[in-house]
Amino acid sequence: MxxxxxxxxxxxxxxxxxxxxxxxxxxxxxxxxxxxxNIVLEQKNISLEKANAALEIARSWSYPAVNFQFGYQTADGGRDIYLPLGDLLNGVYATLNQLTASNAFPQLENQRINFLPKNFYDGHIRTTLPIIxxxxxxxxxxxxxxxxxxxxxxxxxxxxxxxxxxxxxxxxxxxxxxxxxxxxxxxxxxxxxxxxxxxxxxxxxxxxxxxxxxxxxxxxxxxxxxxxxxxxxxxxxxxxxxxxxxxxxxxxxxxxxxxxxxxxxxxxxxxxxxxxxxxxxxxxxxxxxxxxxxxxxxxxYPKLNGFLDLGSQSQNWQFNGQSRYYMLGVQLDVxxxxxxxxxxxxxxxxxxxxxxxxxxxxxxxxxxxxxxxxxxxxxxxxxxxxxxxxxxxxxxxxxxxxxxxxxxxxxxxxxxxxxxxxxxxxxxxxxxxxxxxxxxxxxxxxxxxxxxxxx
Structure with a gap:
């Protein structure tokens, strides 16, 4: 045995x-x-994927950010400023017309300019970049x-x-x-x-x-x-x-x-x-x-950002060489x-x-x-x-x-x-x-x- x-x-x-x-x-x-x-393990893997996504978000803050911004305003009334242009210049213009025998200098009316914008727009593309x-x-x-x-x-x-x-x-x-x-x-x-x-x-x-x-x-x-x-x-x-x-x-x-x-x-x-x-x-x-x-x-520590605006602003929806503009600058925050x-x-x-x-x-x-x-x-x-x-x-x-x-x-x-x-x-x-x-x-x-x- x-x-x-x-x-x-x-x-x-x-x-x-x-x-x-x-x-x-x-x-x-x-x-x-x-x-x-396993379902719980799959949930854990989803959390891992979210952490990877969070890292990509954190990295993206170092990249330039480009946004289109548009504003429109119109108003009436409120404060204004009186400019007596006619009283100041019409006499001089009349004399000049006599001397030149022409109507090259028209008569002007006195102006009243309102502080609030009327039928005004501002549209621009803003690019911002963190520097520090x-x-x-x-x-x-x-x-x-x-x-x-x-x-x-x-x-x-x-x-x-x-x-x-x-x-x-x-x-x-x-x-x-x-x-x-x-x-x-x-x-x-x-x-x-x-x-x-x-x-x-x-x-x-x-x-x-x-x-x-x-x-x-x-x-x-x-x-x-x-x-x-x-x-x-x-x-x-x-x-x-x-x-x-x-x-x-x-x-x-x-x-x-x-x-x-x-x-x-x-x-x-x-x-x-x-x-x-x-x-x-x-x-x-x-x-x-x-x-x-x-x-x-x-x-x-200071924060320094740069920005660039490319856009157009004017009244009455005008768009021309005068309305187009650019603005470049930096912003320091201490x-x-x-x-x-x-x-x-x-x-x-x-x-x-x-x-x-x-x-x-x-x-x-x-x-x-x-x-x-x-x-x-x-x-x-x-x-x-x-x-x-x-x-x-x-x-x-x-x-x-x-x-x-x-x-x-x-x-x-x-x-x-x-x-x-x-x-x-x-x-x-x-x-x-x-x-x-x-x-x-x-x-x-x-x-x-x-x-x-x-x-």
Whole structure:
């Protein structure tokens, strides 16, 4: 027996690398499918696209802005100015006409000019260009940092999604194997019913044993029904993560034994959380706050803009060489006093940066704790699984002995039921604990950020 077992183990060791690669590829396909189709991840990608759009907006402030502006005004009444042109010039013009014997100098009327424009228009194309503006420079820098922050947040959700997919997959396999265990238990119970019925027919059995067999079958049927419902629920949740139909088939061809053999190397490595996206998010947030602080400190920097107007203005809709014009200039804006608003903005930015530093330190301590806890949970799950393995071997041997003893008349039927129940519970516990180990390994993988998000 030992020779056969040794050969089987040796063969398994040769097949282990290919088995591990196959199961990793299986899970990787599901994870990549979730990366492509998960709704929440798609929302995160939209936020990333918005951050890219915000950067383009920030860049656009450095480009010239061209606008067409048009205004029309007309008025009557109000203040005016009296110009006695006729009284001042008509006598002189009359004398000049006599001297030149011509009418080259017509008589003028006194004028009254209104201050308000009447039937006046002004249309022009205005081009403006920022020449010196620190807000624009820091705005582009902060927008680029916002893109990096959004990219990290996408990776952060991907990391959590990987853990959830693996956990959901293992829970599905747990429920599926529980169904197989209960189906096997149901076959044993029906076999016991058949044996008791045969013994009763031959006058060697008891009717009470037959009733107990029927009760056992009904109990296992109820447990089997619950297990099948758990399979349905586990399948629905797993497909939800992949944004698929709830009833979509799941490939359960997964070698849990090969995966468990990788756990020991995982337990040997100390937990590390230096690459976690949470740190990167907080560091990026600190960098943004520091840039905001620097930008607020430069409030006293002047702003210089240039402008060029090309247009036409006149009354009564005239458009000619006299009405057309251009205007070129620069505008300098130097802040002097703004009610201490800039001072308080600087104080706010300093407090935000300080808060970010404290958040980094707090998160570092928390992640150290969660990493250590996840490592300890994996170790505890592994120890429980090892103990369950021995319990299963003992329960299987005990069940075989009791079944043989019952057939030979040395053990009672109650003992066979107890042995079958122990064996079924040991199988269930083994099934649960082996996937608890894998779920704990997925949690530790999440805490250490060791899964490669880029295939």
């Amino acid at each position: 030992r020779t056969v077992f040794s050969k089987a183990c040796l063969g398994f060791l040769f097949l282990l690398p290919s088995a591990v690669n196959a199961q990793n590829e299986l899970l990787r396909q599901y994870i990549d499918s979730a990366f492509a189709n 503006n620190e807000d624009i420079r820091y705005g582009k820098k902060i927008s680029r940092q916002q893109i990096t922050l959004s990219e990290i947040e996408v990776d952060l959700y991907k990391r959590e999604l990987v853990k959830n997919i693996k956990s959901a997959y293992y829970q599905y396999l747990t429920a599926q194997q529980a169904v197989a265990i209960y189906e096997s238990a149901l076959e044993l119970a029906r076999e016991g019913q058949r044996v008791n019925q045969k013994l009763l027919d031959n006058g060697k059995g008891l009717h009470a044993y037959l009733l107990r067999s029927n009760s056992e079958i009904e109990q296992v049927n109820a447990q089997l029904y619950q297990a099948r419902q758990q399979v349905i629920n586990a399948r629905a949740y797993f497909n939800l993560l992949l944004n698929r139909e709830q009833t979509a088939a799941i490939d359960s061809n997964y070698n849990s034994t090969a995966a468990l053999d990788q756990i020991q190397s995982t337990l040997m490595a100390p937990p590390s959380n230096g690459q976690r996206e949470e740190f990167r998010v907080l560091r990026q947030a600190l960098a943004i706050n520091e840039n905001l602080l620097e930008m607020n400190k430069r409030f006293y 802040p002097i006093f703004a009610g201490y608003r800039n001072k308080y903005k600087i104080r706010q930015a300093e407090l935000d940066a300080r808060t970010s530093r404290l958040n980094i330190e707090q998160t570092r301590q928390q992640l150290q704790l969660t990493g250590t806890t996840a490592h300890n949970n994996l170790l505890a799950s592994w120890q429980s699984f090892q103990a369950t393995t021995k319990q299963l071997e003992a329960a299987a041997a005990y069940q075989r002995l009791i079944e043989r003893g019952y057939r030979e008349g040395t053990n009672s039927f109650i003992e066979t039921i107890d042995a079958r129940n122990q064996y079924t519970q040991a199988q269930l516990q083994y099934n649960i604990n082996q996937y608890r180990v894998l779920i704990a390994a997925a949690a530790l993988e999440r805490e250490t950020a060791s899964f490669n998000l880029k295939k």
